[in-house]
Amino acid sequence: DIVMTQSPDSLAVSLGERATINCKSSRSVLYSSNNKNYLAWFQQKPGQPPRLLIYWASTRESGVPDRFSGSGSGTDFTLSISSLQAEDVAVYYCQQHYSVPFTFGPGTRVDFK
Amino acid sequence: DVQLLESGGGLVQPGGSLRLSCTVSGFTFSSHAMSWVRQVPGKGLEWVSVISANGGDTYYADSVKGRFTISRDSSKNTLDLQMNSLRAEDTALYYCARGVSTSCYTPIENWGQGTLVTVSS
Numbered sequence: 001d002i003v004m005t006q007s008p009d010s011l012a013v014s015l016g017e018r019a020t021i022n023c024k025s026s027r028s029v030l031y032s033s034n035n036k037n038y039l040a041w042f043q044q045k046p047g048q049p050p051r052l053l054i055y056w057a058s059t060r061e062s063g064v065p066d067r068f069s070g071s072g073s074g075t076d077f078t079l080s081i082s083s084l085q086a087e088d089v090a091v092y093y094c095q096q097h098y099s100v101p102f103t104f105g106p107g108t109r110v111d112f113k
Numbered sequence: 114d115v116q117l118l119e120s121g122g123g124l125v126q127p128g129g130s131l132r133l134s135c136t137v138s139g140f141t142f143s144s145h146a147m148s149w150v151r152q153v154p155g156k157g158l159e160w161v162s163v164i165s166a167n168g169g170d171t172y173y174a175d176s177v178k179g180r181f182t183i184s185r186d187s188s189k190n191t192l193d194l195q196m197n198s199l200r201a202e203d204t205a206l207y208y209c210a211r212g213v214s215t216s217c218y219t220p221i222e223n224w225g226q227g228t229l230v231t232v233s234s
Binding site: 001038040042044049050051052055056061093095097098100101102103104105106107 | 148150157158159160163172173174175208213217218219220221222223224225226227
């Protein structure tokens with residue numbers, strides 16, 4: 001199984017400041033035949049289901065604010081929030097859908113400093 | 114609007130069975146892979162199972178393999194999860210989720226609100 005790790009476990013950021021979350025997979029999730037990274041990022045707020053933010057590692061889902069961006073390839077990925085807003089307080093998960101089982105990272109909690 | 118509505122959750126004794134259903138609307142059901150993902154309240158997400166758009170491919174987490182069966186009925190626009198030999202560790206909120214495309218190897222795009230399964234004597 002591909003093991004997904006995230007760092008940090010939690011972070012506190014001032015309003016308007018940048019938040020950066022790292023995700024690492026134990027094996028590459030880059031599919032060479034189409035050059036796509038099978039890596040997605042989700043945001044989950046309390047009492048709500050997860051919401052897709054980023055897929056193929058760097059493609060922003062429709063309707064997601066452009067302050068959210070994803071980067072990385074192979075085994076190392078990053079989700080960045082360029083300027084933290086009040087509504088961004090949530091837990092963020094990465095997930096690989098390259099190899100079954102489609103494992104999630106343990107989550108990173110983002111809060112205000 | 115894409116809508117995914119789970120049902121069938123509840124309290125069941127260890128060793129018992131439960132069938133979850135997800136009724137969908139707002140999109141062409143037969144054009145999307147569908148998944149089940151679960152979450153113990155206050156904990157992280159755990160992928161459970163996926164089925165391709167045509168139902169020909171199914172995959173399961175090791176923790177449920179042999180006990181859970183995923184299926185879909187395009188005539189009713191429903192996704193099901195038959196859960197047998199339930200254990201206390203199956204207690205969780207179960208989400209139905211829609212994939213971006215037909216393949217199982219597709220990002221999850223939409224989620225339902227979830228249905229709670231509690232396994233306890």
